[in-house]
Amino acid sequence: MPDADRETVLLAADAAGLARAAALIRDGGRVAFPTETVYGLGADAGNGDAVAGIYAAKGRPSFNPLIVHVADLAAARRLCEVPRAAEEVAAAFWPGPLTLVLPLRGGAPVSRLVTAGLDTLAIRVPAHPLAQALLRAAGVPVAAPSANPSGRISPTRAAHVMDGLGGRIDAVLDGGPCxxxxxxxxxxxxxxxxxxxxxxxxxxxxxxxxxxxxxRTPDAGSAPSAPGQLVSHYAPRGRVRLGVTAPEPGETLLGFGSAAGAAINLSEAGDLHEAAARLFDALHALDAMGAERIAVSPIPETGLGRAINDRLRRAAAPRD
Structure with missing residues (x-):
């Protein structure tokens, strides 16, 4: 297993970088790579030591399961029972930003650390061409939560990964912004x-x-049944207040639409796709600015606005 304080190598998105990243994963290493959503921290899903390294690098609680990334539906069928409804959904939305939670197939080569002891598996087929190339080159299912310290802002650029996990993982495959x-x-x-x-x-x-x-019934127990369900998550260093039309003195405004005086605006045009793409980058920028109190403009609770507001509510939740 890689040492916790070893140098993290930044790999280019070329044939040599891809080959190195795939070899590291096959050898039990931890490699961050881009998907169309955010950067993931990948390791061989069948290697318990490698998966334990993900939890250690992120400081992630072991009761929080991981998503496994595979190259196609055929690979998913080798790991999961895929009912007819799942086949239809996968045909419509894979590759893409959808994870399916399915019954784990008996004898599937997946570490129990990946599922946090559950009898289901969270699995997806990413659409990013570099992620696809890495999965095919590695030849193993890749467990990959977001490549950030647990509870902090998810990374949408290689630089975000290096800032958060540099020295804790083997490499970052730089595929540009997500x-x-x-x-x-x-x-x-x-x-x-x-x-x-x-x-x-x-x-x-x-x-x-x-x-x-x-x-949409929430989990009844304290342990999550899938990633991204912890109440406090995606958090910047500053405290966050939501639905603000008039910021208080000392607050830094994260705007949306026609938000006068915003230090950063997720989308001046009020475009939810643009706002989603910029969200985590903006939170990283607010950290860099040293913002201690962050006010956020109202964002519509429709379409991608639901996902944006979900992340912001978790960012604003009380912290331990």
Whole structure:
């Protein structure tokens, strides 16, 4: 296993960088790589020591399961039971920013640390061409939560990963900025009804158009059934206040639409796609500015606005 204080190498998105990243993953290393949503911290999902290294690098609680990334639906079928509804959803939305929670296939080569002991697996097929190339070159299922310290702002650029995890992981494969900018939507098809576990880069309306109304019942227990469900998450260093039309003295305004005096505006045009793509980059920038109190303009609770508001509510939640 890599040493916790070793040098983290920045790899170019070329044939040599890709080959090095794939070899590191096969050898039990930890490599951050871009997806269309955010950068993920990847390791061989079947290697328990490598998966434990993800938790150690992030400071992530081991009861919080990980998403496994595979290159295509055929690879997902080798790990999970894929019911008919899941086949149809996958055909419509994979590759893309959708994670499916499915029953884990008996004997699947996945470490129990990945599932946090559950009998289900969170799995997705990313659309980013570099992520696709890495998965095919590595030849193993890759467990990959967001490549940031646990609870902090998710990374949408290689520099964000280096700032947060430099010295804790082996390498970062630099594929430029992520286009979607918020994590994948998580849908469970492991039970009797389709259940939305996390808003994300695929608007829930697109799923409901295919499946009908989704169950949004929160988990009854204290341990999450999928990633991204912790109450306090995605947090900048400053305290966050939401739905603000008039910031108080000393607050730094993160704007949306026609927000006068905003230090950073997620989208002056009020475009939710632009706002989602810029969200985590803006929170990193507010950290760099030293913002101690952050006011956020109201954002519509529709489409990608649901995912943006989900992340902001978790960023604003009380912290331990």
């Amino acid at each position: 286009g979607v900018g918020v994590e994948s939507t998580i849908l469970s098809l492991a039970g009797d009804r389709p259940r939305l576990l996390r808003e994300g880069g695929l608007p829930a309306e697109a799923l409901e158009a295919m499946l009908g109304p989704l169950d």
